[in-house]
Amino acid sequence: MAKTNQTAVDALLPLPLAVFHMLLALTEGERHGYALKREILQRTNGKLNLASGALYGSINKMLEQGLIEESEERPDTHLDDERRRYYRITPLGRRAAQAEAVRLRQLVRLAEDSLGLSDPA
Amino acid sequence: MDRARRIYRLMLKLYPARFREEFAEPLERQFQDDYRDAQGLRAKAWFWMSALADLAFSIPAEIAGELRHDVKYALRVYRQRKGTTLLVLVAMALAIGATTGVFSVVNALLLRSLPFRQADQLVELFLPPVNSLAGREPFQAWVRRTSYLESAAGFQVADMNLVHGQGAVRVRIAETTADFFAVLGVEPRIGRAFASDEDLPARDSVTILSDALWQQMFGGDPRVLGSVVTINGTPMTVIGVAPPGVDFPGRTALWTPTAHDPERLPKTGAFTSRHIGRLKPGVILAQASLQFENEARAVHPDDFQSNNLNRPYLYSLRDRLAGTARQASMVLLGVVGFVLLIACANVAHLLLSRITERRQELAIRGALGASRARLVQQMIAECMLLTLAAAVGGLLVAYWSAWLANSVQPSQLAAQQYTILDWRVLGFALALAAATGMLFGVLPASLIGRMQPSGDLARSRAGANTSGAPRLRTALVAMQAAFTLMLLAGSVTMGRTFLQLLGARLGFQPAQAVSLSVALTGTPHEDPKLRAQYYADALDSLRAIPGVVSAGAAEYLPLTPDLFFAAGTFRTSGTHIEQQGSINTATPGYLAAMGIPLLRGRDFTPQDRMAAIVTDGFARRFGGAALVGRRMFAPFNPKALTVVGVIPDTSYRPGGGGPLQVFVPAALGMPVNLTFVVRVRGNADAYLPVCRDAIHAVDPQVPVFSAKTMEQRLSESLSAPRFYTIAVFFFGCFALLLAIIGIYGVATVSIAQRTHEIGVRLAVGASPERLRASLLQQSLLPVVAGSLAGIAGAIGLGQLVRHLIENAEPVGVYPCALAAVVLAATAAIAIWVASKRIVRLDPNQILRAD
Numbered sequence: 001m002a003k004t005n006q007t008a009v010d011a012l013l014p015l016p017l018a019v020f021h022m023l024l025a026l027t028e029g030e031r032h033g034y035a036l037k038r039e040i041l042q043r044t045n046g047k048l049n050l051a052s053g054a055l056y057g058s059i060n061k062m063l064e065q066g067l068i069e070e071s072e073e074r075p076d077t078h079l080d081d082e083r084r085r086y087y088r089i090t091p092l093g094r095r096a097a098q099a100e101a102v103r104l105r106q107l108v109r110l111a112e113d114s115l116g117l118s119d120p121a
Numbered sequence: 122m123d124r125a126r127r128i129y130r131l132m133l134k135l136y137p138a139r140f141r142e143e144f145a146e147p148l149e150r151q152f153q154d155d156y157r158d159a160q161g162l163r164a165k166a167w168f169w170m171s172a173l174a175d176l177a178f179s180i181p182a183e184i185a186g187e188l189r190h191d192v193k194y195a196l197r198v199y200r201q202r203k204g205t206t207l208l209v210l211v212a213m214a215l216a217i218g219a220t221t222g223v224f225s226v227v228n229a230l231l232l233r234s235l236p237f238r239q240a241d242q243l244v245e246l247f248l249p250p251v252n253s254l255a256g257r258e259p260f261q262a263w264v265r266r267t268s269y270l271e272s273a274a275g276f277q278v279a280d281m282n283l284v285h286g287q288g289a290v291r292v293r294i295a296e297t298t299a300d301f302f303a304v305l306g307v308e309p310r311i312g313r314a315f316a317s318d319e320d321l322p323a324r325d326s327v328t329i330l331s332d333a334l335w336q337q338m339f340g341g342d343p344r345v346l347g348s349v350v351t352i353n354g355t356p357m358t359v360i361g362v363a364p365p366g367v368d369f370p371g372r373t374a375l376w377t378p379t380a381h382d383p384e385r386l387p388k389t390g391a392f393t394s395r396h397i398g399r400l401k402p403g404v405i406l407a408q409a410s411l412q413f414e415n416e417a418r419a420v421h422p423d424d425f426q427s428n429n430l431n432r433p434y435l436y437s438l439r440d441r442l443a444g445t446a447r448q449a450s451m452v453l454l455g456v457v458g459f460v461l462l463i464a465c466a467n468v469a470h471l472l473l474s475r476i477t478e479r480r481q482e483l484a485i486r487g488a489l490g491a492s493r494a495r496l497v498q499q500m501i502a503e504c505m506l507l508t509l510a511a512a513v514g515g516l517l518v519a520y521w522s523a524w525l526a527n528s529v530q531p532s533q534l535a536a537q538q539y540t541i542l543d544w545r546v547l548g549f550a551l552a553l554a555a556a557t558g559m560l561f562g563v564l565p566a567s568l569i570g571r572m573q574p575s576g577d578l579a580r581s582r583a584g585a586n587t588s589g590a591p592r593l594r595t596a597l598v599a600m601q602a603a604f605t606l607m608l609l610a611g612s613v614t615m616g617r618t619f620l621q622l623l624g625a626r627l628g629f630q631p632a633q634a635v636s637l638s639v640a641l642t643g644t645p646h647e648d649p650k651l652r653a654q655y656y657a658d659a660l661d662s663l664r665a666i667p668g669v670v671s672a673g674a675a676e677y678l679p680l681t682p683d684l685f686f687a688a689g690t691f692r693t694s695g696t697h698i699e700q701q702g703s704i705n706t707a708t709p710g711y712l713a714a715m716g717i718p719l720l721r722g723r724d725f726t727p728q729d730r731m732a733a734i735v736t737d738g739f740a741r742r743f744g745g746a747a748l749v750g751r752r753m754f755a756p757f758n759p760k761a762l763t764v765v766g767v768i769p770d771t772s773y774r775p776g777g778g779g780p781l782q783v784f785v786p787a788a789l790g791m792p793v794n795l796t797f798v799v800r801v802r803g804n805a806d807a808y809l810p811v812c813r814d815a816i817h818a819v820d821p822q823v824p825v826f827s828a829k830t831m832e833q834r835l836s837e838s839l840s841a842p843r844f845y846t847i848a849v850f851f852f853g854c855f856a857l858l859l860a861i862i863g864i865y866g867v868a869t870v871s872i873a874q875r876t877h878e879i880g881v882r883l884a885v886g887a888s889p890e891r892l893r894a895s896l897l898q899q900s901l902l903p904v905v906a907g908s909l910a911g912i913a914g915a916i917g918l919g920q921l922v923r924h925l926i927e928n929a930e931p932v933g934v935y936p937c938a939l940a941a942v943v944l945a946a947t948a949a950i951a952i953w954v955a956s957k958r959i960v961r962l963d964p965n966q967i968l969r970a971d
């Protein structure tokens with residue numbers, strides 16, 4: 001059972017950058033689309049600004065792949081109190097984010113060895 | 122603000138249905154927020170640009186994603202019904218392929234660019250006020266005076282003997298004015314075009330070769346420039362070679378600037394002077410033609426009759442080049458279009474049957490929240506997948522059919538091969554597939570809207586026909602029947618006409634006969650005193666071949682394409698009866714070689730000079746008096762001819778009657794062109810090389826051409842009618858097959874849907890036979906209705922058959938009746954077979970399942 005799950009996760013790697021960021025943000029709790037965009041913008045110091053179409057396109061894909069699922073709609077009291085659709089991460093999404101992180105760590109290790117970079121203190 | 126939002130909302134509609142349902146709201150909201158934040162014109166402009174860029178990337182990505190989804194789903198559905206899907210696929214592939222194949226012909230003839238600069242500005246001038254033969258200055262002066270012509274050139278076409286080194290061939294030559302190539306806008310590939318004064322009489326004899334001749338005779342050697350070729354005995358220097366694909370007018374091998382100087386190249390026979398021109402930019406053809414006609418009438422008010430054949434006119438050059446093949450290919454396109462529609466109707470049947478089968482599934486999906494738009498999108502994707510896959514197969518069919526068209530009726534311009542490797546043709550095939558996919562996918566999909574999900578869930582087993590599917594099916598069957606009937610009636614008509622052509626009495630025996638031609642202009646034997654000897658030697662040489670039964674020769678043979686007769690008025694001595702007759706020349710032995718029987722009198726002897734042999738039709742015009750032995754005055758000789766024999770009429774064109782002919786002995790007429798006919802024992806094909814060699818042996822400098830068996834000539838003259846008849850017949854049968862498949866399918870589905878009702882009836886005591894009969898009646902109704910519409914269509918459009926076979930009778934009552942009977946009979950059989958399953962139905966089982 002675990003083996004098939006692993007293959008399912010492996011098939012999703014490597015995760016696109018936007019997807020990875022969104023999964024990371026969702027590990028901290030449920031978010032709606034606009035909040036995700038704002039959070040990622042903040043985390044990356046303004047480097048990754050997702051346009052609406054790309055944002056919801058990614059959300060759509062993640063829904064299809066089962067990485068996230070819809071939560072119920074409720075108003076965002078931090079914003080303008082309008083009802084928005086919230087999303088939360090699924091166990092598969094969590095595993096996928098972990099696998100991606102592991103992959104990136106292995107990649108960085110390989111780079112450090114090849115390029116002779118020392119471990120940051 | 123509001124306007125921006127509305128624009129954005131409009132653009133969001135480009136997203137696929139499902140994505141739109143889910144995310145249109147947050148997208149719009151975000152747009153609103155961001156738009157509010159952007160202050161100032163510059164920020165707003167930047168914002169719009171980034172929003173558009175975002176959509177430009179996102180929309181195609183989403184569409185592609187949904188498409189992939191739909192396609193996977195569609196493939197799964199099709200895989201479950203492999204048999205039917207394959208059948209429909211093959212039918213569509215054939216239909217699309219045939220349509221594309223015919224379109225490639227239309228494309229080559231009408232749409233593709235000619236190898237001339239701005240070819241749409243080129244016209245052919247028919248009966249201009251000033252002919253190029255009138256001289257260089259008068260012609261050019263007239264051209265300058267017109268308000269609609271930028272330039273014009275004249276030309277005459279003739280076949281002549283070309284000698285280079287030891288070889289002699291018969292080639293087509295165009296004698297043109299100096300600016301011929303300039304008017305067409307063609308630059309020579311090597312060398313130069315004619316100088317603007319090179320058509321003056323005193324200039325050197327120069328010529329430009331066609332690319333084909335250059336490759337064939339000179340192996341493409343660029344050193345051909347400056348070498349000398351001899352045309353009909355006149356040496357000419359080669360100054361250039363035309364680019365490949367240029368051979369206007371029609372298979373021309375050489376051009377010489379001798380249009381104003383007809384004496385330069387000796388030739389015999391009548392020639393027609395033709396003219397082309399280039400319209401001034403911005404001038405409309407219709408306008409120019411009107412002005413042209415008025416000018417011509419002003420100059421020669423009495424010459425022209427009001428009939429179309431003799432009217433001065435400006436034709437678009439493209440239309441002239443396409444010729445009669447243009448109308449024929451358009452008619453064929455229509456025929457094949459009907460077949461395509463019948464095939465598409467079967468696709469629609471397939472989709473309809475699956476909609477009603479999947480009604481439960483679709484109802485559930487609808488209840489779960491899939492919108493109508495989403496389901497329609499799915500249906501369209503399924504249908505398009507089918508038609509596009511069929512289009513790929515169809516391209517293969519088109520490729521094969523284009524090859525077939527090429528071999529049967531070679532294109533009128535060497536450059537314009539029928540090919541599918543042309544973006545217009547490929548685009549047509551794709552557009553056709555997409556259009557039929559849309560149309561016949563949307564039609565059944567429109568029924569989905571009429572299904573109420575909850576009601577259907579409950580009632581789906583009862584099979585209530587609230588969705589309107591049966592009505593649509595009936596309409597489709599009627600349409601298929603109508604088109605099939607039209608095609609069948611057309612096939613029968615063309616078949617009858619063609620059989621008439623085949624059976625037409627020829628008046629001679631084409632089997633076991635060989636024909637070869639020579640032309641003596643420009644050869645050492647051109648002198649009339651030497652001609653007789655040459656012909657005598659050639660005939661002796663032929664008669665010496667073992668296996669030859671008889672040999673003779675004549676100036677004109679039957680079944681020669683593009684034949685012009687010399688004609689004149691004859692008068693018998695002692696009467697006042699005058700009669701027009703076509704004049705032909707023949708040697709003794711011609712009649713025996715052709716297998717033409719003598720009705721009265723005898724053949725020519727070598728001693729005959731002032732003698733004549735006439736055809737029966739001619740003789741009868743003289744009041745049926747016995748003409749043999751009577752004297753007759755011919756238009757070309759003051760001395761009287763004595764009629765020595767009468768022969769039956771011989772037909773000179775397929776299916777055409779024989780002209781009223783008068784034959785005179787070769788010794789009198791001494792023609793410069795002659796065609797030999799040799800009757801042989803056994804297979805005529807085997808004698809072609811040896812006969813050619815025999816004549817060649819008399820003088821190698823005289824080219825021998827057109828060596829064919831008489832049966833080949835006959836076959837060639839019938840090749841176009843044969844092709845069209847076979848094509849229409851094939852399409853008619855194909856259409857019938859497709860229609861029957863459709864009718865069978867509809868009957869099967871009808872039974873399946875009404876299983877419950879049938880079960881009840883059987884249980885109550887109705888006999889299976891009566892039920893089958895009633896089903897037959899009901900299913901035949903749309904077929905009959907469609908047939909009536911088809912008959913009306915066939916008679917209405919029946920005239921068009923004339924474009925495919927000359928002088929065909931329009932579609933009449935008999936072919937329509939025959940077609941209707943065939944259609945009704947095959948439909949009845951199909952329905953009866955389909956209804957066999959009624960017999961196997963067990964009423965108890967049906968009622969219990971409820």
